[in-house]
Amino acid sequence: MKVIDLFAGGGGLSEGFRQAGFEIVAHVEMDKSACNTLKTREAFYYLKRTNNLNNYLRYLKKEITRDELYYMVPKDIMSRVIQAEITIETLPSLRKKIDSILASYDNPKVDLIIGGPPCQAYSTAGKSRDPYNMENDKRNYLYFRYIDFLKYYRPKMFIFENVKGILTSLNGSVFESLKKHLSLAGYNLDYKILNAKDFGVSQSRERVILIGWQKRLNLSYPTFPNVVPSTIKELFNDLPPLQSGESIDGEYAYLKNENISNNFIRPENWRILTQHITRKNNENDLKIYNLAVNTWLCEKRFLKYNELPKDLQTHKNTKSFLDRYKPLKYDDISHTVVAHISKDGHYYIHPDLNQNRSISVREAARLQSFPDDYYFEDSRTAAFKQIGNAVPPLMAFKIANVLFHLLDNN
Structure with a gap:
């Protein structure tokens, strides 16, 4: 099952979904260092799959350079990491790059889109530092770009992750707009505030996890088994x-x-x-x-x-x-x-x-x-x-496992 990861960061969501059996066909992220991390992770998985993991260990031991590591990996795999800001202006070029990747598959259909726009605009700390309560922050409206990808690729499901502040941002108008436009895009949706500690992560971390699915699918918000975390x-x-x-x-x-x-x-x-x-x-x-x-x-x-x-x-x-x-x-x-x-x-x-x-x-x-x-x-x-900034990979893995079976059954 093929996944596009938007606002990918250092790859927490990607890692969890990959370990659950999904294939990440593209990571879109604007931060250069995070993109380098994503490329290194792509190199890890490729070398592991081809029984050449020793070369990854050589890199960690500083016996070879990062360029030498990347040279060992086919360009089409490294091209899955797309360093770019997601804006109206960059949408055509981003689609072109992702379409080129998908063209190499027998079935180019995208099954899932995951990610969450930067959360600073919705955070309590961010608002406290901004004299306008972040009302003019363009990041408040990045969810429209997320929806643009949903309209274009029509995945069966999507995962939208963010801080709890998104529920009340601008007196709740941001979240109401998000739900409205996701429904207009053809998706039923539901959300819950989930805590990473319930998924075995050694951290209390509450986040809004919004899950949507095409209206033709007979689905509902899944339940996830609780896992006791390590101290x-x-x-x-x-x-x-x-x-x-x-x-x-x-x-x-x-x-x-x-x-x-x-x-x-x-x-x-x-x-x-x-x-x-x-x-x-x-x-x-x-x-x-x-x-x-x-x-x-x-x-x-x-x-x-x-x-x-x-x-x-x-x-x-x-x-x-x-x-x-x-x-x-x-x-x-x-x-x-x-x-x-x-x-x-x-x-x-x-x-x-x-x-x-x-x-x-x-x-x-x-x-x-x-x-x-x-x-x-x-x-x-x-x-x-x-x-x-990351979504805990173990939390993502537990969520992805359940979603994999939901999609498989549909």
């Missing part, structure tokens, strides 16, 4: 300890302790650790991290910013945004991972006092349920941004 301790227990600013990778690092309960994240026979790299935290922040973790361990509550010693307070605002520093809890799951983690790690402090740092790229990837064989391109900051 942070279970999720991190095979990763070598690090200090602020340190990194460690390689096969020897990964073999330290194989006792991890989530097999989706640690694939069978995978034996190399990558991107277990932390940012360098300054001394002031490290003192605060220590206090924050101690407060949680001793009092089971989060430290408020105005409770810090005066010499550690660097912000004048001590009346709002008091939860600037938040440790993870070893015996629980994480709070929501967001793209702000690319700017600082204050909201994601490692729960181990002996490590005293913010979490690494690999730890953040695990919180989002990315498999350990997933590699994020370009820089630590770019990796954190891609991870924070």
